[in-house]
Amino acid sequence: MRTLTGITPSGTLHIGNYFGAMRPAIEAQAGGDCFYFIADYHSMTSVTDSAERRAHTRGIAIDWLACGLDPKVSVFWKQSDVPEVCELTWLIGSLTPMGLLERAHSYKDKTAKGISPNFGLFAYPVLMAADILLYDTNAVPVGQDQRQHLEMTRDIAVKYNQTYGETLVVPEAVIRGDVAVVPGLDGQKMSKSYNNTLEIFGEEKALRKKVMSIVMDSRTPAEPKPDAERNLCIQILKLVAPAAAARDLEDRLRAGGLGYGDLKKALFEHYWTFFASARARRAELLADPGYVDQVLRDGAERARAVAAVVIRRARKAAGIE
Numbered sequence: 001m002r003t004l005t006g007i008t009p010s011g012t013l014h015i016g017n018y019f020g021a022m023r024p025a026i027e028a029q030a031g032g033d034c035f036y037f038i039a040d041y042h043s044m045t046s047v048t049d050s051a052e053r054r055a056h057t058r059g060i061a062i063d064w065l066a067c068g069l070d071p072k073v074s075v076f077w078k079q080s081d082v083p084e085v086c087e088l089t090w091l092i093g094s095l096t097p098m099g100l101l102e103r104a105h106s107y108k109d110k111t112a113k114g115i116s117p118n119f120g121l122f123a124y125p126v127l128m129a130a131d132i133l134l135y136d137t138n139a140v141p142v143g144q145d146q147r148q149h150l151e152m153t154r155d156i157a158v159k160y161n162q163t164y165g166e167t168l169v170v171p172e173a174v175i176r177g178d179v180a181v182v183p184g185l186d187g188q189k190m191s192k193s194y195n196n197t198l199e200i201f202g203e204e205k206a207l208r209k210k211v212m213s214i215v216m217d218s219r220t221p222a223e224p225k226p227d228a229e230r231n232l233c234i235q236i237l238k239l240v241a242p243a244a245a246a247r248d249l250e251d252r253l254r255a256g257g258l259g260y261g262d263l264k265k266a267l268f269e270h271y272w273t274f275f276a277s278a279r280a281r282r283a284e285l286l287a288d289p290g291y292v293d294q295v296l297r298d299g300a301e302r303a304r305a306v307a308a309v310v311i312r313r314a315r316k317a318a319g320i321e
Contacts, residue, residue, distance in 0.1 A: 003028045003174070004137040006037040006079065009056035010046050013063050014197035015271075016182035016190030019239050024141040024174065026068045034074040035135050035303065036064065038296075041079050041086075041127060045120040061292055063201060066282035075306075077299035079131065084307040088130040089123075091314050092168075095159050096126050105148050129153040134307045136169045144181050145189070147173055164317035168310075183235050185214050198236070200275055201282055211268040212261075221259035228254035233267045241270035 005025035007017060028034050040057050047053050057078060069076055079085060101107065104125050111117050132140055132153050142150055150173040157168040181189055184196030191197070198210060214232060219225060228234055228250050237246045249266055252258040285292060315321035 001031065001138045002033045002035065002136060003031075003139045003141060004035040004037070004132055004135055004171075005141050006039045006131060007060060007064075008039045008042045008046075009053060009060045010043050011056060011192045012197075012202070013060065013200045014190055014192070015200060015236075015239065016184070016197065018067065018200055019182050021141060021146075022064065022067055026064075028139075028141060028174075029068075029070055029074050032073060035137065035306075036069060036074055036076045037082075037131065037303070038064075038078045039131065042124065045118070045124060058292070061296060062282060062285045065285055065292065065295065066278045067200070068278070071295045071299060075299050075302045076295060077303045078296055081296070081300035082134070082303050082307050084304065084311040085127070085130050085134050088134050088311055088314060089127050091318055091320070092129055092133065092156050092160055093123060093126040095163055096129075096156055100152060100155060101125060104152065105145075125149050125152045126156065129156045132171055133157055133168045134310050135303065136306065136310055137171045138169065139172050139174045141174045144175060147175060160314070160317075164314075167314055167317040182239065183232055185210060185232070187232055198271065201279060204272065207272075208268050211271070212264050214264060216260040221262075222256050224256035225253050231263075233260075233263050237267050237270060240267075240274040245270065 003025065005021055007013070007021060013022070025034065025036060038057055038060050040053060043053055043056065047056070061076075061078075064076070065071070101122055106124065107117070107122060110121060115121070128149050129152065132150075133156075140150055140153075150171070154170050157170045160168050161170070184190035184194055185198060186194065186196040188194050188196060199207065216231075216233075225231065231250075231253060234246070234250050234253065237249060241249075245266075249258065249263060253263060312321065
């Protein structure tokens with residue numbers, strides 16, 4: 001079974017990215033045949049500074065490798081290094097109903113927030129479908145908020161197959177419901193657009209300050225908190241702390257006697273420890289930029305070998321070749 005995932009290089013990675021998409025995808029390497037791409041084309045709907053895009057693209061490559069992506073067993077490349085994705089976008093986009101795109105939650109949410117609509121924003125699901133379909137992908141690890149886009153990809157693939165005959169593999173979504181949506185530091189879904197993130201890699205002092213500034217209610221340390229499982233710190237702790245440690249802190253909070261300040265300190269220490277090995281690996285990668293460049297070149301070559309077969313099949317089915 002082939003799995004595929006990617007992330008847009010629009011900023012610094014945070015733990016919402018990690019637990020919602022990165023970790024499930026990286027864990028899938030144990031089963032082999034994993035494809036990972038950096039979606040630099042997708043970033044063009046939100047980032048217009050070319051230097052910023054290059055920096056984010058390289059930074060994300062380093063971060064994924066640091067977090068456990070193994071290019072010896074997986075394929076890792078930049079989206080823009082495989083131009084066949086643009087051709088497939090046109091082939092499938094020519095059959096995609098406008099109504100399907102108009103129902104996209106991400107498009108409606110962004111325009112409702114005042115973001116000016118453009119073709120890239122509107123056609124995002126088609127390019128995303130091409131990203132997936134171009135590699136005969138069977139499974140796509142996604143966060144709950146991306147479920148609709150995966151369903152749209154399936155609809156687009158089925159439409160192409162109904163029109164031109166069985167050509168494209170129809171993928172399945174793989175959603176880890178327990179961590180698919182990670183709460184941000186303000187209680188909303190963690191997102192760069194909400195400025196409520198806890199970065200995977202960042203300066204210790206700044207990150208500690210972020211954690212210590214999480215707003216709690218006005219109950220005193222001695223008061224029991226029967227709703228301890230709803231506490232924001234406890235929710236994040238369950239992701240980064242050993243199960244026994246998280247359970248102990250939750251029980252102490254529920255019983256009363258654990259102050260919010262101590263809870264936040266515990267959260268930071270567990271978070272900092274959780275990503276310690278990744279920080280060490282990242283430092284090694286930053287010291288060897290040539291290695292990262294070679295990984296992406298090799299990955300693009302391997303990805304294009306697969307893409308060439310699929311695009312040839314799609315062109316032939318549509319009467320283009």
